[in-house]
Amino acid sequence: MLLEINSLSVKYGRIPALEDFSMEIKRGEIATVLGANGAGKSTLLKAILGMEKASHGKVVWEGENVTNWSPSRRIKDGLALVPEGRRILIAQTIEENLLLGAYQRDDVDAIRHEMETIYDRFPNLCERRHMQASCLSGGEQQMLAIGRALLSKPDLLMLDEPSLGLSPLFVKQLFKLLRDLNKGGLTILLVEQNTDQALALANTGYVLERGKLIISDGAQKLANDPRLHEAYLGVAAE
Numbered sequence: 001m002l003l004e005i006n007s008l009s010v011k012y013g014r015i016p017a018l019e020d021f022s023m024e025i026k027r028g029e030i031a032t033v034l035g036a037n038g039a040g041k042s043t044l045l046k047a048i049l050g051m052e053k054a055s056h057g058k059v060v061w062e063g064e065n066v067t068n069w070s071p072s073r074r075i076k077d078g079l080a081l082v083p084e085g086r087r088i089l090i091a092q093t094i095e096e097n098l099l100l101g102a103y104q105r106d107d108v109d110a111i112r113h114e115m116e117t118i119y120d121r122f123p124n125l126c127e128r129r130h131m132q133a134s135c136l137s138g139g140e141q142q143m144l145a146i147g148r149a150l151l152s153k154p155d156l157l158m159l160d161e162p163s164l165g166l167s168p169l170f171v172k173q174l175f176k177l178l179r180d181l182n183k184g185g186l187t188i189l190l191v192e193q194n195t196d197q198a199l200a201l202a203n204t205g206y207v208l209e210r211g212k213l214i215i216s217d218g219a220q221k222l223a224n225d226p227r228l229h230e231a232y233l234g235v236a237a238e
């Protein structure tokens, strides 16, 4: 198992945001975590990376308990997160933003080579590599955020609502990119509110409701599970 989450709980003060969550991701798989606003999806990803502390439970990465590791140590060991809202440094150039992803690496030639691969994939970024990131559209900024995460050479790429605010064309490109990256061997953990597309892409799906796991199943089965829609409607109706 590449990643195992066992009974993970996270609290903000005394308020539980994630309770007793468990999941397993095999190498080469795509898993998706779904749920309405406030369900605890971002909290889960942050806890996997170590940006939020677990109040209970553990994160096991490649067989090792990493629950007390710092985020930078986890990144160095192959975990990466494309955060909600992208977090691009708009006053820095596109190239500087990309290089931030490689900040813990010193294999300069390999970094250069991977930068070129990323530029081949995203010609819009290549053309403007020396311009400020503020010149990019929302969709291009998302691609930059993904490129930056790839430069840490992850084994598991986690993405927090990457399709949010993107045009349908960019959403299509994004999902194609994720499929291509996965075909190249990358394991992916995708948080989405775009449930149909996420489940069409993923192997397994998990649904969170108010911090609790309410369903986990094969993605195809989950797509036809009436409880999935209830999870969204139930929250919306309140």
Ligand SMILES: Nc1ncnc2c1ncn2[C@@H]1O[C@H](COP(=O)(O)OP(=O)(O)OP(=O)(O)O)[C@@H](O)[C@H]1O
Pocket: 012, 016, 017, 035, 036, 037, 038, 039, 040, 041, 042, 043, 044, 084
């Ligand atoms: N830093 C924080 N301090 C206090 N409460 C927080 C903090 N971050 C999140 N919460 C609360 O924890 C719960 C889970 O939030 P989280 O951001 O993980 O949800 P989410 O599923 O990612 O939602 P969204 O779809 O809106 O991004 C929410 O009730 C939220 O208000």
Ligand SMILES: [Mg+2]
Pocket: 041, 042, 043, 084, 160
């Ligand atoms: Mg979120």
